[in-house]
Amino acid sequence: GNSVTQMEGPVTLxxxxxxxxxxxxxxxxxxxxxxxxxxxxxxxxxxxxxxKADDKGSNKGFEATYxxxxxxxxxxxxxxxxxxxxxxxxxxxxxxxxxxFGTGTRLLVSP
Amino acid sequence: DVKVTQxxxxxxxxxxxxxxxxxxxxxDHENMFWYRQDPGLGLRLIYFSYDVKMKEKGDIPEGYSVxxxxxxxxxxxxxxxxxxxxxxYLCASRQPGDYGYTFGxxxxxTVV
Numbered sequence: 375g376n377s378v379t380q381m382e383g384p385v386t387l388x389x390x391x392x393x394x395x396x397x398x399x400x401x402x403x404x405x406x407x408x409x410x411x412x413x414x415x416x417x418x419x420x421x422x423x424x425x426k427a428d429d430k431g432s433n434k435g436f437e438a439t440y441x442x443x444x445x446x447x448x449x450x451x452x453x454x455x456x457x458x459x460x461x462x463x464x465x466x467x468x469x470x471x472x473x474x475f476g477t478g479t480r481l482l483v484s485p
Numbered sequence: 486d487v488k489v490t491q492x493x494x495x496x497x498x499x500x501x502x503x504x505x506x507x508x509x510x511x512x513d514h515e516n517m518f519w520y521r522q523d524p525g526l527g528l529r530l531i532y533f534s535y536d537v538k539m540k541e542k543g544d545i546p547e548g549y550s551v552x553x554x555x556x557x558x559x560x561x562x563x564x565x566x567x568x569x570x571x572x573x574y575l576c577a578s579r580q581p582g583d584y585g586y587t588f589g590x591x592x593x594x595t596v597v
Contacts, residue, residue, distance in 0.1 A: 406583045408585045410585070410586075410588075416590055416591070417489075417575055417588035417589050417590045417591045418528075418575065418577075418586070418588045419588070420585040420586070420587075423583070423585055425583045463527070463528070465585075467583075471516045471533075471535065471579060471581060472518070472530065472533060472543075473585070473586060475520075475527050475528040476527055477525065477526065477527035478527050478528075
């Protein structure tokens, strides 16, 4: 079945540092891919998505590129802020209207 | 703004109680989902529904049931709450196509 692997956290960075959170998946076909963010005490919010190979999703300075060859969808941001501290989830679409979620990667950004 | 509303943010129940978690969406979405979130385990799918009165088991349905009598409402039922059901419960809805989920704020359930 479909599965997703995210890098373990926490990822600890100083403000303005470069961020990469790795995500690889196994899936049948070419699923749509999503990144979600969860701020403390809240539900998950859609951060960005890509629906086909080589698509780049972007939002709030975050980017991720759909890499079909490596079945990856790594999340990047050039300069993180303290307000980016949250848990990030990678989620491919299974094709049955269900998303499968990674275990999440906690990001901690210090001033 | 589109919304998924979960009736309680925090809930404390006793072992053996029947517990109802309510979720309402105002987007006319067909698909609704219940997940539980636990540290180190991520999100695990309990039940989902593609339409009114339809339900499908997810990955961990044991100890749970669901009800979807109206399109906008999807209820999760713990028939006899146990301490291992202490968790964060997240409801989500989705319209068909390349759209993601919209999540509620979650219900943190503690069973004592």
